[in-house]
Amino acid sequence: MKKYFKSMFLTLLIVAMLAALFTGCGTQKQTPGTQDPGTKTPQDKPGENPSTGIELTVASVNNGPMVTMSELSSEFTKQTGIKVNYVMLTxxxxxxxxxQDVAVGxxxxxLVTLGTNDIGTYLDNGWTAPLQPMFDAMSAQDKEWYDFDDLIKANIPAYSSATKGLAAIPLYGESTMIMYRKDLFEKAGLTMPEEPTWEQIYxxxxxxxxxxxxxxxxxxxxxxxYGENMYVFGTILYAYGAQWFDMDWKPQLQTNEMKAAxxxxxxxxxxxxxxxxxxxxYxxxxxxxxxxxxxxYYDATVxxxxxxxxxxxxxxxxGYALSPSGPGKGNTQTIGGWGLAITSSCKNKDAAFKYLTWVTSKDYVNLVAERNGWINVPSGARTSTYTNPNYKAVANFADITLKSLSGASFDKPAVKPTPYTGNSLPNIPEYASIGxxxxxxxxxxxSGGKSxxxxxxxxxxxxxQAMREGGYLK
Structure with missing residues (x-):
């Protein structure tokens, strides 16, 4: 198998082509809260701010959940004395x-927010720090407070490097699902199954x-x-049994399965x-x-x-239903979203890790619920969110969302074996240009412009051509 990531130059070359995949949360409405904010982390003693004077800078996409993060970071500062500054852009x-910053140290x-297609690349290139040693070094009390096992397990491969381990923690995760008008279906005498086929959807x-x-x-x-029609079509082609590359990295765009898709x-x-x-x-x-x-409507669960x-x-x-299956019986659920990583050049990694665990904790979920309502809490990240009666009372899509995420396979996207990971979008730099x-x-x-x-x-x-230039094919 060839390496996924050929060079820093290639990655920098394609970055401008990356299109927005998951921007749905930016349109979520904030509603009144329903629960008290969570307790202080066990890392800090009440009335003491041992980290006063430390400042952290977070580079973040300006999606809705991240805007909320920036607004609520003052609560973290009150608890720890650590000031958190945000640089937010599209x-x-x-x-x-x-x-441009992390590639040259x-x-x-x-800390930086990264999409799932970038997370492994950054750790492999040494631009971000491995997180597993930091979690391993937590005290027993802190481990119990954070409850790493509560993170949705299916997400973890998408937030990791195949060779270097855990690279980021989900801020919010998402899959794909069918969303349909129950009233129109009832009027027409139609019934949507929980697990429809694409032919039924048609x-x-x-x-x-x-x-x-x-x-x-x-x-x-x-x-x-790359992040528009190819995001949704990528799930359809897998449902029809197609795939992007075989185990020798030869493109598979003229197979019968691909034609059918x-x-x-x-x-x-x-x-x-x-x-x-x-x-x-989108x-x-x-x-x-x-x-x-x-x-x-078929798109991201968020x-x-x-x-x-x-x-x-x-x-x-x-109403809500799982991503449709196809004649190829392929996996059509996806795993995507945004994670938070610590840069290798960070001079205060302990403080950065403290913030990372705070903003991805159960306490933070409760804080968002108290301020903005349960409908706006980080989705697709923690299992406990989907068993919380307060969330389920306002999110009738909760069960389907959790099933969609849990049923996705980031490591095995196609029916046949593939040399790449990443469902919907192959997790290699070359795919940005190809897509x-x-x-x-x-x-x-x-539109009828090509046969x-x-x-x-x-x-x-x-x-x-892209695979030859990338060194995958001779």
């Missing part, structure tokens, strides 16, 4: 800024597609891009999707569903909180 901008940032969407009354059957990303995606989008489907990405499809103009917000026009009208180009070809195919054979042949050539 996803592409913060990725570039972080990488600049030392500007102590039939439902086609029956409910009603453009004359401003309802699309299916809200599904069609906008070209492309044909189905086009059929679903053209016959039940929005008229301007190739212009619709934000556009989310808005279609949130505004009551879509019958079925989107559900938007639909259940107090001011949502579809609050209480949405951008193939995503455009897929959009051209959907299937020509589209797949062109995609195969692009992937083969």
């Amino acid at each position: 996803e592409n901008d913060i990725r570039s800024k972080i990488q 600049g030392g500007q940032f102590d 039939e439902f969407a086609k029956k409910l597609h009603d453009p004359a009354n401003n309802i699309v059957g299916m809200a599904l990303r069609g906008k070209p891009g 492309w044909e189905f995606y086009k059929k679903l989008e053209n016959e039940a999707g929005a008229k301007d489907v190739t212009s619709n990405g 934000t556009e499809t989310l808005n279609l569903m949130a505004s009551g103009k879509a019958a079925i 989107s559900a909180a938007v639909f259940e917000a107090d001011d949502s026009v579809i609050k209480g009208k949405v 951008e180009q193939v995503g455009q070809i897929l959009a051209d195919y959907i 299937l054979d020509n589209a797949l042949a062109e995609s195969q050539r692009i992937a083969e």
